[in-house]
Amino acid sequence: MSRKFVFDFDSTLTQVEALDVLAEITLGDREDRGAIIREIQEITNLGIDGDISFTESLERRIRLLGAHRKDLKPLIAQLRKKISRSIAANKEFFETYAEDIYVISAGFKEFIVPIVSEYNIPAERVYANTFECDADGNIVGFDKENYLAAHNGKIDCLRALNLEGEVQVIGDGYSDYVMREAGIAHKFFAYTENVHRDKATRHADHVAPNLDEFLFVNDLPRNLSYPKNRIKILLLENVHPAAFENLTEDGFSVELVKHSLSEDELVEKIRGVHVLGIRSKTQVTQRVLDAANKLMVVGAFCIGTTQIDLDYARQKGVVVFNAPYSNTRSVVELAVGEIIMLMRSIFPRSTEIHSGQWNKTAANAREIRGKNLGIVGYGNIGKQLSVLAEAMGMRVYYYDVDEQLALGNAVKCDSLEDLLNVSDVVTLHVDDNPANRNFIGEREIGQMRHGACLINLSRGFVVDIPALVEGLKSGKLGGAAIDVYPEEPASNGPYLTELAGLDNVILTPHIGGSTEEAQRNIADFVPNKIMEYINSGSTVDAVNFPNIRLPKQQKAHRFLHIHKNVPGIMAHINQVLASYDMNITGQYLSTDPDVGYVITDLDKDYNKAAIKALKNIEHTIKFRVLY
Structure with missing residues (x-):
């Protein structure tokens, strides 16, 4: 059976109500412009929802507009920029099926025809109202004899057309779904790409968040093989709201969960999910990946990926992206702050005065200028720290297992021992390779300068905590700043560590990259990688997959x-x-x-x-x- 497709115009083919845009043009800089526009919008919604007659809605709006025929040209120019995104992306459908497409709108032919003609829909298949103007060109009314000037006029218009075959109506309001309820249309698709009206969706045979969904359901040619609204994304661990906004704006169906999930919970939740977004606490195990029947991508909204079984994910065809650079500056700034606080013994002085003791002294308080900073791990973070530390007058030494080019006047050390022997402050920025477990232990602490300070902003298992405690208590080390721990809780609450209560020890709960700026950067970077893969197949920067730039x-x-x-x-x-x-x-x-x-x-x-x-x-x- 042949099919005919009847489209609404305002808020369906375009993102806006045309008369609202016309109001913005005609009212210009009037002081009461905002109030009048809000009144027009309110009247528009009352008419769309069927709460007042359409005739009354139209009359009241035209009176408020005070428009002129010359205002239609800039209106058409504005509407051309406001075509619904998925409509514009599927222009080929309108051109190919033009003979089966009709526009029935309570809007006006004067601005509808110029827009839809660019989609190969001729004026004779556009049914809409027409303006009436006075001798000076002022728009003073509309043709009240037109079907579409009356309440439920679309019903009479469609009935008069007497279309053959299955008639499908695509629109967003009351006047659209009543055509199906009147028995002259076979299906009503509630179009929600631009506006979601509860009355329309409740009466719909199908809700279409975009034209791709409508074309998919009807098995018609389309720009996307699979509508994005059918791609389910699950974001865990309270990732930045911008990630949700970026992904939903691109058309995906996104669920946001504020906490991490246990393996059992994730196994239950993952079925039917196409994209999983996590931070550091959720474990993506073989069992989880086996349960993920539709999973294509895992996005780690952090640097580390040890919480994901990368090899098994690759075997399952699941691509993993992370955010290796997005929080670099945040970690570096914390390192700089901790270097200064440790060298000046700020933490003991702060603790004393909090407890009611005044102890003004220069003992164990040193400038960082002229001191030696040893950076272990000269990657993105290490390099940026190197530049800032040197700018503040420190002499920088670095050690890395890979060959790394020195920045500025930084000096490369051939061995970890060489670096430890020369440094007043040692800061760790190594990766999560299991070989780095207890990288700094009793032997390495013994090789450090007497009174030197140690900073760990990398991985918790890198430092042997009992050896560190002993080094601090014995006075071998003058202080430490620790942000990561061998074992970290899955949620906020009580936490015990052997380092608690020691003098000149700064303890933070894995917040090196936890700044508003870093989380926002991650919320932009990771979704962009996810969208590039879903939309084009690009795997650039994937951590477990062959990289292809397309x-x-x-x-x-x-x-x-x-x-x-x-x-x-x-x-x-x-x-x-x-x-x-x-x-x-x-x-x-x-x-x-x-x-x-x-x-x-x-x-x-x-x-x-x-x-x-x-x-x-x-x-x-x-x-x-x-x-």
């Missing part, structure tokens, strides 16, 4: 194939494509010892049997299609 698609279909890295897979993929007469416009491959990732761009429509054949290639892990 060009933007240009009117091509894109096949994403993840497979075990065994010989012959590429040959099999291209053999399938050739057997279905599919022309490759671009192909990209990257592998690691375990996994291969190949992306193929194609310039023509494809037989859906080809997808099944590609999925059935031996050693396939995951397969996905992007339009």
